[in-house]
Amino acid sequence: MNDGGRWVFEESGARYPFEKIENYELPRKRDRFTRELLVQYLSEFGISPFFDEFYVTSPDSPAVLLENCKRWPNPAPEYALAEVKAGLPWKKQ
Numbered sequence: 001m002n003d004g005g006r007w008v009f010e011e012s013g014a015r016y017p018f019e020k021i022e023n024y025e026l027p028r029k030r031d032r033f034t035r036e037l038l039v040q041y042l043s044e045f046g047i048s049p050f051f052d053e054f055y056v057t058s059p060d061s062p063a064v065l066l067e068n069c070k071r072w073p074n075p076a077p078e079y080a081l082a083e084v085k086a087g088l089p090w091k092k093q
Contacts, residue, residue: 009033018044045081064090 001008009029015021018041026032039050048054057063064087079089 016041016044047081066090 001010007029009024009032011024020037023032023034023037039048042048077089083089
């Protein structure tokens with residue numbers, strides 16, 4: 001994370017079985033969480049944003065246009081991956 005200053009590497013929450021935790025102790029911060037590791041972790045959740053097919057729309061997988069129409073409440077709502085895939089955050093409440 002870089003929040004306007006130096007890069008920091010932090011972790012929180014329960015670890016997933018597929019995590020390569022040995023990387024988190026590497027001396028160079030840029031080696032702790034690489035692009036390859038990101039691709040691997042995302043694939044564990046069925047997400048592949050680095051492949052063109054991920055962005056192809058169809059009736060089964062329509063595109064969604066997001067607009068920032070209002071401020072989120074504080075704290076912002078949290079959604080599970082399955083809820084996001086089901087479109088819950090965009091359904092009118």
